[in-house]
Every structure is written in C-alpha cells, then in structure tokens.
Amino acid sequence: MAFDVYLNFSGNAREAVEFYAGVFGVEVSNMMTFGEAPPHPDYPLPEEAKNLIMHARLDIDGGAVMFTDVFPGSPFTVGNNVSLVVNGDSKEKMDTLFNKLKVGGNVTMELQETFWSKYYGMLTDKFGVQWMFNHIAES
Numbered sequence: 449m450a451f452d453v454y455l456n457f458s459g460n461a462r463e464a465v466e467f468y469a470g471v472f473g474v475e476v477s478n479m480m481t482f483g484e485a486p487p488h489p490d491y492p493l494p495e496e497a498k499n500l501i502m503h504a505r506l507d508i509d510g511g512a513v514m515f516t517d518v519f520p521g522s523p524f525t526v527g528n529n530v531s532l533v534v535n536g537d538s539k540e541k542m543d544t545l546f547n548k549l550k551v552g553g554n555v556t557m558e559l560q561e562t563f564w565s566k567y568y569g570m571l572t573d574k575f576g577v578q579w580m581f582n583h584i585a586e587s
Contacts (some may be wrong), residue, residue: 456529461501531578537585
C-alpha cells in the first residue's frame with residue numbers, strides 16, 4: 449500500500465501543475481479535463497467546467513502529487529485543499545482502513561467502482577483529514 453498527496457485548486461490547477469513540473473524538472477504524466485471525462489446523463493457538465501482540470505499527476509522522486517480543480521460551485525478553502533490518497537491492491541485491506549477511518553467522520557463517497565478505478569472512495573475523518581482510497585491492481 450502506498451500513500452500519495454492530492455491537491456485541490458480553485459480554477460488554477462493547470463498553472464500549478466506546470467509550475468511544479470518546472471520546479472522539480474519532471475514531465476506531467478497525465479492531465480485530464482472535466483470535459484474529457486465520459487459524460488454522465490444525470491449530471492450535465494456546465495460550460496465553465498469543461499476546461500478545468502479533473503486530474504493531473506506529477507511523479508516526483510518516487511511519490512505522486514496529484515491535482516484537481518474543484519467543481520464550479522463547490523467549496524474551496526486554502527488549507528483544506530489537501531487529501532491523503534491510499535493506493536492499495538487489496539479491497540479487503542482498503543475496506544478495513546476505510547471503515548476504521550470513517551468512525552466519527554463523514555463519508556463523501558462509499559467505496560465503489562468508477563470509470564478510473566475498480567474501487568474508489570472518499571471520506572473526512574473525525575480530525576478533519578480528507579482521505580481518498582484508490583484500487584491500483586491491474587485485474
């Protein structure tokens with residue numbers, strides 16, 4: 449199991465990714481806008497969100513720093529814009545950690561399959577720390 453960092457921005461994630469890539473001398477391994485994501489019929493994408501960054505990643509000295517713009521209308525507070533990401537290949541271990549961390553906290557998204565992960569979920573623990581869980585196994 450590995451841990452990464454996820455940073456949220458208010459419309460300037462692309463600028464931040466390019467800045468940090470230059471600072472650390474690394475290439476952007478992937479960058480996807482909300483407009484490039486598969487459409488969901490129940491959630492039409494507003495025009496102002498189409499060019500915002502849904503996900504970008506920099507691999508820096510063995511760790512990953514990931515970036516996103518908050519969706520238009522979503523709250524954004526500098527200082528609360530960092531999440532710890534648990535990357536695991538065992539659903540059972542992810543379930544165990546998720547269930548322990550959610551006690552006294554708030555589940556944002558239960559562990560489930562998404563178009564980018566076989567098993568993904570989000571929560572804020574009782575101390576206000578934001579966690580993301582991402583299944584990384586190929587199969």
